[in-house]
Amino acid sequence: MSQVRLGLIGAGSVGVLHAEAALRTPSVRVTAVCDSDPRLARRVAARCGAQAFTDHRALLDTGLVDAVVVNTPHALHTDIVCDAADSGRHVLVEKPMATQVADCERMIKACADAGVRLVVGHIQHFLPEKVAAARAIEAGEIGAPLLFTDSRSSDYRTGSRPAWFFDPRIAGGGVLMNIGAHSVDRALWLMGGQARQVAANLVVPPGSAVETDALVRLDLADGRTAHIEVTSTGTPPAHDRFRIVGERGALVVSPHSGAVLHVDGEARVLYEPTPDDIPAAFAAQLAAFASCVAGQSEPAVDGFHGLHVVAVVLSAYAAAKAGGPVPVSQVLPGRPGGRAA
Numbered sequence: 001m002s003q004v005r006l007g008l009i010g011a012g013s014v015g016v017l018h019a020e021a022a023l024r025t026p027s028v029r030v031t032a033v034c035d036s037d038p039r040l041a042r043r044v045a046a047r048c049g050a051q052a053f054t055d056h057r058a059l060l061d062t063g064l065v066d067a068v069v070v071n072t073p074h075a076l077h078t079d080i081v082c083d084a085a086d087s088g089r090h091v092l093v094e095k096p097m098a099t100q101v102a103d104c105e106r107m108i109k110a111c112a113d114a115g116v117r118l119v120v121g122h123i124q125h126f127l128p129e130k131v132a133a134a135r136a137i138e139a140g141e142i143g144a145p146l147l148f149t150d151s152r153s154s155d156y157r158t159g160s161r162p163a164w165f166f167d168p169r170i171a172g173g174g175v176l177m178n179i180g181a182h183s184v185d186r187a188l189w190l191m192g193g194q195a196r197q198v199a200a201n202l203v204v205p206p207g208s209a210v211e212t213d214a215l216v217r218l219d220l221a222d223g224r225t226a227h228i229e230v231t232s233t234g235t236p237p238a239h240d241r242f243r244i245v246g247e248r249g250a251l252v253v254s255p256h257s258g259a260v261l262h263v264d265g266e267a268r269v270l271y272e273p274t275p276d277d278i279p280a281a282f283a284a285q286l287a288a289f290a291s292c293v294a295g296q297s298e299p300a301v302d303g304f305h306g307l308h309v310v311a312v313v314l315s316a317y318a319a320a321k322a323g324g325p326v327p328v329s330q331v332l333p334g335r336p337g338g339r340a341a
């Protein structure tokens, strides 16, 4: 397969990012775009020279695509992914993979049964400053990672984004499910290992059905810890920064200052940010997906990792409700011991 023919399902904010990324990625071509809002479907389709649809099943019934990128609201991912798999299409599904562990399992099974690839769109794995940090860890620059602290903000006041983000039945939660999923992803990816237990405090302001602020302590099975803070209230300007401390050094990583390695009292810049970092990351993600579809590589982020992230977020919700730490195994029925996948 020289060029993978892509269908974009969901043509909102991130659908547009994928469309622009596809235009600069020679191994993919967007041939179909679906959005329940016909104006959005037509607009993004026109930009890509693709056909527009308002129902994903109609898109899948055509012979136009080899693979789809699913960019719809969170709780809608599962049925669309399973329909795509059943029709023999490979799938890249946006983060968070789903709002329930059982839905992640359904997607993994549907894609495995159909023999198609399933990749989860955790963009952190392609952002150049995070890639630089991952390479430094792999090269042993900080020794074994011991501790992870992450602080990120995003305006989560009602009205700051489309209404579905504030409906827990569709979004599955608030700032932690949406923005915090990125932090949980990078903690699990860069620390390595399995989540064992989660404690959390959430802020759900009067008049909001979802949390706007969250503080999470994630304990890994081997005893190492990650602290994740995601805030909305009173935190302008937006910030996004994590620090990973290892046996003999540390990495500080942010889209604003890049990736900086600290060893023996010296700081070395591993990556300096550029304005193209986010578009380039989306293009790299699509190129990796195309390579995976062509059978040339394994998924950069597979369904089990996507499930792991969702399990940690759901454990945080359970812990906040319980008022104390909750084992991750509690949200993974049938998997005693907290093994997420």
Ligand SMILES: NC(=O)c1ccc[n+]([C@@H]2O[C@H](COP(=O)([O-])OP(=O)(O)OC[C@H]3O[C@@H](n4cnc5c(N)ncnc54)[C@H](O)[C@@H]3O)[C@@H](O)[C@H]2O)c1
Pocket (backbone or CB within 6 Å): 009, 010, 011, 012, 013, 014, 015, 034, 035, 036, 037, 040, 054, 055, 056, 070, 071, 072, 073, 074, 076, 094, 095, 096, 121, 122, 123, 162, 178
């Ligand atoms: N990777 C990232 O950095 C990143 C950034 C933003 C959003 N996201 C994720 O991407 C997904 C979409 O988020 P968004 O910000 O683009 O939301 P959005 O609201 O801007 O876009 C969602 C689109 O889906 C459409 N839609 C709803 N139901 C549909 C259906 N049944 N069939 C087809 N289209 C349908 C809506 O009309 C809307 O245009 C979410 O999973 C979100 O968490 C990821």
